[in-house]
Amino acid sequence: MRELHANDRGVTIIEFALLAPVFLVMLVGTLDLGQMIYGNAVLNGAVESAARSSSLETGDITVADQMVEDQVSYVLPGVDVKSTRTSYYDFADIGRAEQWNDANGDGTCNNGEAYVDExxxxxxxxxxxxxxxxxxxxxxxxxxxxxxxxxxKVPFMPEAWAKRTLTSSAVRKNQPFADQTEYGSTAGTCD
Incomplete structure (x- = not known):
């Protein structure tokens, strides 16, 4: 029995069998996290650049959107890129509702209340x-x-294999290349 206790042949393979899965999960998890962080950084930079170029009179939004997709696809192969632009008259209007007469005080334009279709x-x-x-x-x-x-794909964690979505936004004021169009003043009524 003492001979078996002193025999350390094969111990390395057992240690490897215990540590390899943990090391593999940590390694692939780190690479996965790194790809996500780097992809987010590239996306943020590309969005800022595209927003700047789109704010010029000669800015082409199709070219800007394609530039974002091209830059991001190097880091995130097979990426699906969707972009939206929403314009406002000035910064104070962001998130503001159109003006209306809230006769019943419920905070919603309804029941025939008058509004301005700005x-x-x-x-x-x-x-x-x-x-x-x-x-x-x-x-x-x-x-x-x-x-x-x-x-x-992080081993033993199939829930981490699902599609991921990264989002980036930039706010820019377009260049003053012409007179700014005012909001409309047409009256309407809410349903």
């Missing part, structure tokens, strides 16, 4: 923003969502 879409909106890049001097919120499958 954004010209023939309906009352809780957010006065208009979809698109706006015009001269308009404030634009540019938001990009990048959805991707993680490149490094």
């Amino acid at each position: 954004n010209g879409n023939n309906s009352w909106d809780e957010d006065i923003g208009v979809s698109g890049n706006g015009g001269a001097n308009d404030v634009v919120i540019y938001t990009v969502k990048a959805t991707y499958d993680p490149l490094f």
Whole structure:
């Protein structure tokens, strides 16, 4: 029995069998986290650059969106990039509802209450923003969502293999290349 106790042949393989899965999970998990952090940094930089170039009179939003997708796809292969732009007259209008006469005091335009259709879409909106890049001097919120499958699948954690979405936004005021278009003043009534 003493001979077996003193025999240490094969101990290395047992130690490896115990430590290898832990090391593998830590290694792949670190690579996965690194890809996500780097992808987010690249996305933020590309969105800032695209927002700046889109704020110029000569800015082409299609080219800017493609530039974002090109830069992000190097880090996140197979990424699906979706972008939106919402324009406002000035910074104070971000998130503001169209003006209305809240006769019943419920905080919603309804029951035939009168409103001013400031954004010209023939309906009352809780957010006065208009979809698109706006015009001269308009404030634009540019938001990009990048959805991707993680490149490094962490072993023993299939719930971490699901698609992930990174989001980045930039706010810019367009250059004053022309006179700014005022909000509309058409009256309407809410349903």
